[in-house]
Amino acid sequence: MPDISARYEQLITDLRQDFRPQREWGEGRGLFLVIGHFLVGVAAGAWLFGLLFDYLPGLIAGFLLAGAGGIAHLGFLGRPERFWKMARHVKTAWVARGFVGLALFLAGAALYLPPLLFAAWPWGAGSTIEGLGWLMAAAGMVILIVYMGFVYSASKGIPFWNSPLHPLLYMAYALRGGAAALLVAMAALGVPNQEMAERLITIWIAVTALVVVLFALEMQGALSGGNAAARRSARQMLAGRFAGYFYGGTLLLGLLLPMALVSGRLVPLSIAVLAAVGLLSALGDFFMKYTSIRAGIYVPLSLRPARIK
Amino acid sequence: MRWGMVIDLKRCIGCYGCQLACKAEHGTPPGVYYARVLKRENGEYPTVRQFVLPVLCNHCEDPPCVAACPTGASFKWEDDGIVDIDHDLCVGCRSCMMACPYTNRYFNEQPPHYFAQGATPFEEARTTRHQQNVVMKCNFCRERVRAGKQPACVANCPTIARYFGDLDDPLSEISVLIKERGGFTLNPEAGTGPSVYYLPP
Numbered sequence: 001m002p003d004i005s006a007r008y009e010q011l012i013t014d015l016r017q018d019f020r021p022q023r024e025w026g027e028g029r030g031l032f033l034v035i036g037h038f039l040v041g042v043a044a045g046a047w048l049f050g051l052l053f054d055y056l057p058g059l060i061a062g063f064l065l066a067g068a069g070g071i072a073h074l075g076f077l078g079r080p081e082r083f084w085k086m087a088r089h090v091k092t093a094w095v096a097r098g099f100v101g102l103a104l105f106l107a108g109a110a111l112y113l114p115p116l117l118f119a120a121w122p123w124g125a126g127s128t129i130e131g132l133g134w135l136m137a138a139a140g141m142v143i144l145i146v147y148m149g150f151v152y153s154a155s156k157g158i159p160f161w162n163s164p165l166h167p168l169l170y171m172a173y174a175l176r177g178g179a180a181a182l183l184v185a186m187a188a189l190g191v192p193n194q195e196m197a198e199r200l201i202t203i204w205i206a207v208t209a210l211v212v213v214l215f216a217l218e219m220q221g222a223l224s225g226g227n228a229a230a231r232r233s234a235r236q237m238l239a240g241r242f243a244g245y246f247y248g249g250t251l252l253l254g255l256l257l258p259m260a261l262v263s264g265r266l267v268p269l270s271i272a273v274l275a276a277v278g279l280l281s282a283l284g285d286f287f288m289k290y291t292s293i294r295a296g297i298y299v300p301l302s303l304r305p306a307r308i309k
Numbered sequence: 310m311r312w313g314m315v316i317d318l319k320r321c322i323g324c325y326g327c328q329l330a331c332k333a334e335h336g337t338p339p340g341v342y343y344a345r346v347l348k349r350e351n352g353e354y355p356t357v358r359q360f361v362l363p364v365l366c367n368h369c370e371d372p373p374c375v376a377a378c379p380t381g382a383s384f385k386w387e388d389d390g391i392v393d394i395d396h397d398l399c400v401g402c403r404s405c406m407m408a409c410p411y412t413n414r415y416f417n418e419q420p421p422h423y424f425a426q427g428a429t430p431f432e433e434a435r436t437t438r439h440q441q442n443v444v445m446k447c448n449f450c451r452e453r454v455r456a457g458k459q460p461a462c463v464a465n466c467p468t469i470a471r472y473f474g475d476l477d478d479p480l481s482e483i484s485v486l487i488k489e490r491g492g493f494t495l496n497p498e499a500g501t502g503p504s505v506y507y508l509p510p
Contacts, residue, residue: 008419011340018349024403024416078401078416078442085398086379095404096379155407156373156499298412299496301347301364 019232022158022296032076034293037148038177038286039069040102041170044144045178046185047109047137049203053196056116057185058178063109065181066144070102094154098147105140108133145174158296160222160233169214173285176211179204180281187275197274201262204281208255215288233295242291250291254284311370311390311504312449313476314463315483315492316363318510320470323348323361330465331365334450336435339423341415343447344462360510363471365462366413366447367495368392370502377408383444390476390504391449399443406444410499414446449473476504 007028014020025033043065050058074080086099111133115121123129149170152161182200191197222234237246258277267273323346331337331344347362372392375383382398383405385391406414421436422428428437439445450460454473458464463471474483483506486492492506 005425008340015342015345016347020412022407024406076402078403078418078444079399082380082398082400085382086400086402088398089379089381092376093379093404095377095402099379151404152407154373154377155404156410156501157407157412161407296407299410299499301362301412301495 018300019229020298020300021294022298025296026290026294029076032072034286034290036069036072036076038289039065039072040098040144041148041174041289042177042181042282042285043069044105044141045174045176046181047105047141047178048145048175049178049182049200051138053182053200055182055185055192055196057189058182059109059113059116061181061185062141062178063106063113066102066105066109070106073102094147094150097143098151101140101143101147103140104136105144108136108138108140112137145171148174152293155296157298158233159227159230159299160292160296162230163218163221165214165218165221169211169218172207172211172214173289176204176207177282177285179207180278180285183274183278184282187271187278191271191274201274201277204277205259205262208259208281212255227299229297229299233297236295236297237291240295242295245287245291249287250284253280254287258284310388310478311476312368312454313390313474313483313504313506314365314449314460315472315474315486315506315508317470317472317486317490317508318361319508320468321361321363322468322470323359323363324467326465326467327363327365327462327471330461331447334453334461336432336438337445338417338421338436338439338441339419341417341419341439341445343413343445362507363462364411364413364495365505366392366449367411367501367503367505368447368449369504371500373408373410373499373501374405374414377404379404386451389451389454391451391454392446393448393451394444394446396440396443396445399440401442401444403444410496410501411503414444417441417443417445 024030043062046058046065047062050062074083077083086096088096090096090100111129115123115125115130149167153163153166155161179200186197219234222230236242258280261267261273261277325346327344328342328346335343337343344363344365347364349360351358351360368391372385375385375392379402380398380400382395384393384395386393401416403416406416417439418441421439422432453460459473463473472483472486474481476484478484486508487506490508492508494503494506
């Protein structure tokens with residue numbers, strides 16, 4: 001009861017504010033949504049790089065992470081028992097598209113992976129069912145990489161997310177997360193060959209640079225744009241209540257430290273270092289998503305002075 | 310036909326009558342306000358002015374909440390333009406809340422009573438019928454309107470600051486008021502075509 005009473009009081013306080021923070025996504029059970037989006041993004045990226053590098057542990061990691069992401073999404077829903085109804089409105093709703101993408105991905109991966117793992121599986125590698133699974137998982141992967149940013153950018157109530165760069169940023173996060181997942185998998189299960197590890201590190205550096213550029217452009221747009229709510233959101237990330245998460249989690253742990261490790265200046269490059277880079281990178285991405293979601297502020301609802309004579 | 314509302318800010322005295330009438334009509338749980346009143350103070354003593362802004366769902370012509378809803382729980386009635394929620398379809402993903410540029414949707418996760426002792430007989434009769442963990446919002450009192458009555462907030466406004474009518478009819482009272490007194494909508498830049506208009510104070 002005290003928790004519920006506190007939430008009620010918080011809502012009443014929020015409703016009185018000019019700049020009302022969104023708390024539904026990211027606070028309380030809303031944290032499951034952030035975790036779900038994070039895991040599903042990493043899963044899709046891991047599947048992509050698993051296919052590109054023909055690296056089975058990467059594919060398995062992608063499948064497991066997507067499953068965990070799906071469960072996290074269910075934990076967020078107010079009525080999880082109705083989850084299957086989310087496929088009804090694919091025509092306009094990005095959440096519905098994401099649900100279909102995740103279902104396709106999980107079903108496809110469940111068809112594609114077993115013959116690669118078990119020789120005596122009812123359908124073998126190279127069979128039609130396996131091919132169908134590959135196709136479904138690939139289609140699901142593309143949807144998962146693409147849809148997430150659009151879920152946010154389509155949110156007209158939150159100007160900070162309502163940016164055309166947001167989908168691109170989330171796509172870049174998925175790639176960075178996928179590269180990080182493969183680095184961790186390689187560190188845990190062994191590197192098939194040195195060249196693959198070097199190529200993956202190069203990809204990680206390139207995608208990280210892309211993330212930095214896109215993020216800087218988005219923040220610049222939010223800070224210099226005409227929308228006061230977006231400006232306030234950006235300030236909350238850079239100098240407000242989420243600054244600690246941003247500077248400590250995203251910038252230090254997720255960017256500077258792994259970059260320093262990759263450069264080989266702190267310690268010599270090794271498998272353990274690759275694992276650390278992957279984990280730190282993923283952690284930084286999580287904080288990035290968490291802070292940008294939590295910093296969301298609703299469009300202020302008030303009379304415009306120009307209207308009042 | 311497209312139902313719409315006009316709120317005369319010159320007449321509104323910020324008495325919260327609309328908010329209370331709505332609460333009584335729908336028995337909405339704690340934390341859910343189909344209609345509410347915002348008050349802001351501008352200026353410094355002695356030249357302070359208080360602004361009152363009653364808000365509710367804008368029943369937009371192009372509602373972003375409907376587009377964002379993955380299940381089709383949020384929908385618009387074709388015959389009268391009212392935006393409504395089918396609570397049996399709502400999964401509680403709250404994407405409609407993020408899509409609404411007017412922040413007039415609420416997630417019902419509170420217990421259906423206001424007091425720690427439990428539900429009062431009124432709450433037992435009215436509040437507990439609402440589904441929990443779904444999103445709720447104003448539906449222009451559609452049941453009342455279909456029965457030929459006005460929405461509760463309009464019928465109970467003591468200063469007659471609220472008008473309800475057909476926006477598609479150029480001769481309706483609200484169409485005339487909007488035209489003659491320069492009615493405006495909130496956040497027009499959202500491009501959603503709200504059906505709730507305000508007359509300048």
